Amino acid sequence: MLRIRLFEEAAGKLFEGNKMPGFLHLYVGQEAVASGVCVAMRDDDQVSSTHRGHGHLVAKGGDLSKMMAELMGKADGYCNGKGGSMHICDLDLNMLGANGIVGGGTPIAVGAGFANKYKGNDTVSVAFFGDGSTNIGAFHEAINMAAALKLPVLFICENNEYGEYTPRHKVMAINDVVDRAAGYGIPGVIVDGMDAIAVHEAALEGLARARAGDGPTFIECKTYRYYNHHGVQTLGMKYRTDEEVEEWKKKDCIEAFEKRVTEAGIISAEELAAVRAEVEAEVAAAVEFGENSPMPDPSTLLTDVYTEMV
Amino acid sequence: MTATEAAVRELTYTGAFNEAMFQLMREDEDIFVAGEDVGKQGGVFGSFSGLHAEFGDMRAVDTPIAEQAIVGLGIGAAVAGLRPVVDLMFMDFIMVAMDQIANQAAKLKYMFGGKAELPLTITTNGGAGLSAAAQHSQSLEAMLCHVPGLKVVMPSSPYDLKGLLVSCVRENNPTILVKNKLMFGVSGPVPEELYEIPLGVGNVVREGDDVTIVAYSRMVSESMKAADKLAEEGINCEIVDPRTVQPLDTDIIVTSAKKTNRVVVVHEAVRFGGLGAEIAAQVQEEAFDYLDAPVARVAAPFSPIPFSPGLEGHYVPNAKRIADGIRETLGRPAPGA
Numbered sequence: 001m002l003r004i005r006l007f008e009e010a011a012g013k014l015f016e017g018n019k020m021p022g023f024l025h026l027y028v029g030q031e032a033v034a035s036g037v038c039v040a041m042r043d044d045d046q047v048s049s050t051h052r053g054h055g056h057l058v059a060k061g062g063d064l065s066k067m068m069a070e071l072m073g074k075a076d077g078y079c080n081g082k083g084g085s086m087h088i089c090d091l092d093l094n095m096l097g098a099n100g101i102v103g104g105g106t107p108i109a110v111g112a113g114f115a116n117k118y119k120g121n122d123t124v125s126v127a128f129f130g131d132g133s134t135n136i137g138a139f140h141e142a143i144n145m146a147a148a149l150k151l152p153v154l155f156i157c158e159n160n161e162y163g164e165y166t167p168r169h170k171v172m173a174i175n176d177v178v179d180r181a182a183g184y185g186i187p188g189v190i191v192d193g194m195d196a197i198a199v200h201e202a203a204l205e206g207l208a209r210a211r212a213g214d215g216p217t218f219i220e221c222k223t224y225r226y227y228n229h230h231g232v233q234t235l236g237m238k239y240r241t242d243e244e245v246e247e248w249k250k251k252d253c254i255e256a257f258e259k260r261v262t263e264a265g266i267i268s269a270e271e272l273a274a275v276r277a278e279v280e281a282e283v284a285a286a287v288e289f290g291e292n293s294p295m296p297d298p299s300t301l302l303t304d305v306y307t308e309m310v
Numbered sequence: 311m312t313a314t315e316a317a318v319r320e321l322t323y324t325g326a327f328n329e330a331m332f333q334l335m336r337e338d339e340d341i342f343v344a345g346e347d348v349g350k351q352g353g354v355f356g357s358f359s360g361l362h363a364e365f366g367d368m369r370a371v372d373t374p375i376a377e378q379a380i381v382g383l384g385i386g387a388a389v390a391g392l393r394p395v396v397d398l399m400f401m402d403f404i405m406v407a408m409d410q411i412a413n414q415a416a417k418l419k420y421m422f423g424g425k426a427e428l429p430l431t432i433t434t435n436g437g438a439g440l441s442a443a444a445q446h447s448q449s450l451e452a453m454l455c456h457v458p459g460l461k462v463v464m465p466s467s468p469y470d471l472k473g474l475l476v477s478c479v480r481e482n483n484p485t486i487l488v489k490n491k492l493m494f495g496v497s498g499p500v501p502e503e504l505y506e507i508p509l510g511v512g513n514v515v516r517e518g519d520d521v522t523i524v525a526y527s528r529m530v531s532e533s534m535k536a537a538d539k540l541a542e543e544g545i546n547c548e549i550v551d552p553r554t555v556q557p558l559d560t561d562i563i564v565t566s567a568k569k570t571n572r573v574v575v576v577h578e579a580v581r582f583g584g585l586g587a588e589i590a591a592q593v594q595e596e597a598f599d600y601l602d603a604p605v606a607r608v609a610a611p612f613s614p615i616p617f618s619p620g621l622e623g624h625y626v627p628n629a630k631r632i633a634d635g636i637r638e639t640l641g642r643p644a645p646g647a
Contacts, residue, residue: 079421142379309509
């Protein structure tokens, strides 16, 4: 969670300083979801992500330096500067990519789940998507197919209450997104998406179910993004109130988790501070790596359009 | 059976496709087919007939009627190491799946800095002439060819269909193989063994020196009929079939254009913005000084495809319209005129 938070805050600063081209959709506020789920996953389990996808790659073990370089459009980035924030991926970590199309990644996660069943292994594919994604056709098609074919897929809905700049309740006639699970004939659960441990426990159950061959599970995580849909503004939005933002921040997933583990005596405040210092250094090194990495050579413009067949 | 006998064995267009599918799936356990009715039914046109009986539910997969999810299934499975063949029953339905095809499959490799391999084949059925009307008859290859990352294949014979399908399935790029519905029952020589026809390599199917006809898919056989007729009038047509429309074998077209000095492009798709426009542009870029006439196009008019045979017969290009187009390019009067 902390790695995601500090990475995103650093990315936001670079964006403000005009050192980061394109669009930036920050994951800050929702860290408990990616972390809670990915910590429950095995390395061979796959992930499909969204346009707000940095958190999923960090949680899957992504290299912060290569991530930062990619966000800056540099040659040493994960995608050699060809993908950027919305297409960041690490196939070696079975992270099948962020996705610029809302709902676009879910059918791909289902395809990966099909491959797992086909190969007869017990690997599970996890689809992360937002509340907005559940309104799009591709999403319905994919989740229905996964349910019908009983594929090992875990559906993680990050309900942050807004589809871009529109409140969820204006575009959806149900209060809980998870109600949709019944329509596909799969179990659905709601968890507090600001509580990493609750998310983790629900994910463990869903993953176990999928691994056992019992098919998909739908988990709705109630969460919130602190920043605007795009960019680094937090307050003064037309579509939400500052009071609402402040209310959600009181439930901050990192503060809640740190309080819980220190009070339980699992980890001391000093140890937490040491972890924070370590992550701060890692993020600072990532920024430095990104800044020092060259722009891609123009000669690479037309490479990787196709795989050369020999 | 001797080699000569094997070489002249005939299969239908559908039979050639079906045989290649069996052989490919026996050869490589990572290959499966998924789509609407491809299981026990064997596909609505019989293309996948018998596969389910041999390979079972997981390798001949009946899917929901959900084209986006069908293509997504193929993309995800391909990224996860399989070699999927996904079927979209009619080419028109490609429009339903266009996000997964154009925004996902086509771009994955590039967006990921080259790190993704996508050995995905999409098969579908295009072409008019069956009174299937406006949503089950289209030839939409130009839209697909416009998207970098895709390869688009339009076979004109059973022989080409088998060899091109084998190449598509063995490719590590997303390919779209478009069969023509009026050709399902057309027979031709097809070798029994697996063989590849490389993607992006065209074929001179008839030699001549008066005019070059560039045609693909079913328009090759219509062009042959036109060429037979024109031969009686002393006009020798060369027919070039690019076979793959993306990548396009520009060289074989330009070489022929330089030889005959006249080019007529024929396709079933509508004329405006069709492949004919691209081919005409490339020919004038590469062979302008060799041309004795503007590059001509024989194609469908700019309207949706009508239902009634009384209208559809006037819509789809045929041998007569092709012959008329060639006479016009050569400045020859129609016979009896």
